[in-house]
Amino acid sequence: MLKISDLSVDIGKRTLIKNISAEAEAGHLIAIIGENGAGKSTLLNSLAGEIKYKGDVHFEPLNANKVNIKNASLEWLAQHRAVMTQKHQIPFAFGLVDIVAMGRFHKVEPKSRQLSKVSQYLSYVELDTHLDRNTSQLSGGELQRLQFARCLSQLDALEGQSTKKLMLLDEPTSALDVRHQHRLLKLVKKFTSAGNTAIVVLHDLNLVSTYADQVWLLDQQTLQHTGTPESVLTEERLTKAYKTSMRVIQHPDSRTPIIFSEFTEH
Amino acid sequence: MLVGLVLAQTGTATQALCRNPLADPSIIGVTAGAAVAAVMMIGIGYQYNIDVAFWLPIASFIGALSVTALVAMLSTRGGAINVTNLILVGVALNALAFAVIGLVSFYADDSALRLINYWTMGSLAGATWSTLFNALPLMLISIVGLYSLNKKLNVLLLGESEAKYLGLDVSKLKHKTVIFTAIGVGATVSMTGMIGFIGLIVPHISRMIVGPKITYVMPLSMAIGAAGLLLADWAARNVISPAELPIGIITALIGAPFFLYLLIQQRSKHA
Numbered sequence: 001m002l003k004i005s006d007l008s009v010d011i012g013k014r015t016l017i018k019n020i021s022a023e024a025e026a027g028h029l030i031a032i033i034g035e036n037g038a039g040k041s042t043l044l045n046s047l048a049g050e051i052k053y054k055g056d057v058h059f060e061p062l063n064a065n066k067v068n069i070k071n072a073s074l075e076w077l078a079q080h081r082a083v084m085t086q087k088h089q090i091p092f093a094f095g096l097v098d099i100v101a102m103g104r105f106h107k108v109e110p111k112s113r114q115l116s117k118v119s120q121y122l123s124y125v126e127l128d129t130h131l132d133r134n135t136s137q138l139s140g141g142e143l144q145r146l147q148f149a150r151c152l153s154q155l156d157a158l159e160g161q162s163t164k165k166l167m168l169l170d171e172p173t174s175a176l177d178v179r180h181q182h183r184l185l186k187l188v189k190k191f192t193s194a195g196n197t198a199i200v201v202l203h204d205l206n207l208v209s210t211y212a213d214q215v216w217l218l219d220q221q222t223l224q225h226t227g228t229p230e231s232v233l234t235e236e237r238l239t240k241a242y243k244t245s246m247r248v249i250q251h252p253d254s255r256t257p258i259i260f261s262e263f264t265e266h
Numbered sequence: 267m268l269v270g271l272v273l274a275q276t277g278t279a280t281q282a283l284c285r286n287p288l289a290d291p292s293i294i295g296v297t298a299g300a301a302v303a304a305v306m307m308i309g310i311g312y313q314y315n316i317d318v319a320f321w322l323p324i325a326s327f328i329g330a331l332s333v334t335a336l337v338a339m340l341s342t343r344g345g346a347i348n349v350t351n352l353i354l355v356g357v358a359l360n361a362l363a364f365a366v367i368g369l370v371s372f373y374a375d376d377s378a379l380r381l382i383n384y385w386t387m388g389s390l391a392g393a394t395w396s397t398l399f400n401a402l403p404l405m406l407i408s409i410v411g412l413y414s415l416n417k418k419l420n421v422l423l424l425g426e427s428e429a430k431y432l433g434l435d436v437s438k439l440k441h442k443t444v445i446f447t448a449i450g451v452g453a454t455v456s457m458t459g460m461i462g463f464i465g466l467i468v469p470h471i472s473r474m475i476v477g478p479k480i481t482y483v484m485p486l487s488m489a490i491g492a493a494g495l496l497l498a499d500w501a502a503r504n505v506i507s508p509a510e511l512p513i514g515i516i517t518a519l520i521g522a523p524f525f526l527y528l529l530i531q532q533r534s535k536h537a
Contacts, residue, residue, distance in 0.1 A: 050427055078433025085427060091285050092423055092478035105421050106433040134477075154432060 001026040007055035016042040031208040034218035078106040081166040082151035088143040093134040103154035140175040205259040267492040274491025277465020282419035292462035295359030300455035303329025327452030385459035388514020401453040408450030420480035463521020
């Protein structure tokens with residue numbers, strides 16, 4: 001679905017990420033984890049086409065030809081992949097409907113269909129009760145949910161479709177309360193379970209354990225480990241990558257890893 | 267009216283381009299750039315008997331475009347326009363422009379001096395049917411050009427990266443906006459000199475009425491700009507009647523305090 005071959009990013013003399021090769025399968029939610037500065041956002045931004053990189057990224061939507069992201073047109077990319085950055089602020093006081101409708105900028109559709117789609121996506125993130133407010137009146141978490149709704153709307157992400165799509169999310173749960181963290185990741189799961197792919201930078205390792213199909217652990221600018229949450233989220237690997245003591249136990253019901261951290265000086 | 271319309275429209279486009287409600291061609295120095303070129307054209311033209319009326323709009327456009335390019339270059343950090351830099355660069359370029367205009371006036375002969383004086387204050391008195399005829403094609407290009415971009419400028423308000431992810435060719439859009447704005451500003455300056463603040467205030471009033479969507483703000487701003495300039499012109503003609511005040515003085519008297527009000531309001535929002 002998404003194949004990364006030997007990807008490196010250098011800015012001046014600094015290497016931000018080096019020699020990353022990985023494959024993201026169709027239907028998978030992939031979590032990128034690692035300490036601050038490990039290269040998570042750089043990797044995601046490269047995949048988004050935001051920064052220049054060496055190497056290649058091929059995207060292969062099911063039932064469609066393989067495309068090198070470097071050569072893809074902006075329009076093709078808009079139809080096939082959505083990106084949510086860490087910036088959620090909007091400088092002008094837009095209505096919520098306007099923002100989510102902007103996600104559909106590349107689509108040609110009647111106004112009535114656009115409106116019904118937009119209100120549907122607003123209700124997924126529970127903002128349909130806030131329609132009387134504008135973007136300057138939303139909290140940080142609400143803005144984050146609004147931007148996520150815009151991404152869903154861009155791809156019509158929750159409808160069964162023959163072409164499969166890609167979502168790149170940079171810390172989409174960073175400002176959310178516990179319930180909305182779960183709600184958002186459940187929606188991402190719904191997206192991937194239909195054969196789409198999502199690559200998500202996450203800091204909460206227990207959310208990673210619960211929702212990720214595959215984990216990419218970045219450390220020292222390289223991809224150190226890839227695999228299922230059970231295989232990557234181990235005490236040894238996490239302690240090394242995060243430079244602090246990590247304990248991992250098993251969830252009594254789901255058997256998934258539960259991660260505790262303790263501060264230790266290194 | 268046409269002048270007001272173009273001024274308000276270029277203001278709307280500039281604000282969208284910079285994603286900031288404080289931007290306006292007259293504040294970031296574009297208008298002054300056009301005026302410098304126009305004044306130099308007058309100064310040189312009178313000495314060498316060049317057809318000033320014909321070359322004036324073109325000279326103003328070139329002045330506006332070069333200043334826009336300079337402003338964009340100097341205020342860009344990491345691929346995005348930094349707004350604080352933008353306004354500071356504008357201040358510096360405005361000061362520089364006035365110095366150059368002063369210099370040209372110093373050397374100009376009497377008839378040119380009088381014209382230059384009117385120019386720097388902004389006045390409709392010099393605008394005749396023939397100057398309008400010379401500037402009209404450029405104004406029409408600017409009006410139609412910017413209007414055709416309004417949907418895209420709206421999406422640009424989300425952010426440059428975000429707009430790109432949604433399929434918008436951001437750098438192409440920015441180039442087009444800059445060029446059409448420079449054409450519009452150049453054309454109006456060549457007719458009336460520097461009339462400031464219309465492009466700042468009018469889009470703001472429109473946003474208070476219809477919200478921030480450029481697809482609504484732009485046409486409303488064009489209408490309000492046209493009406494507003496007509497009103498300012500009426501005031502200019504009647505305040506010290508029978509003499510006529512330069513209209514730029516009226517718009518600056520209203521506009522400058524309004525600009526301060528916007529600055530204070532923005533600061534309290536971020537505090």
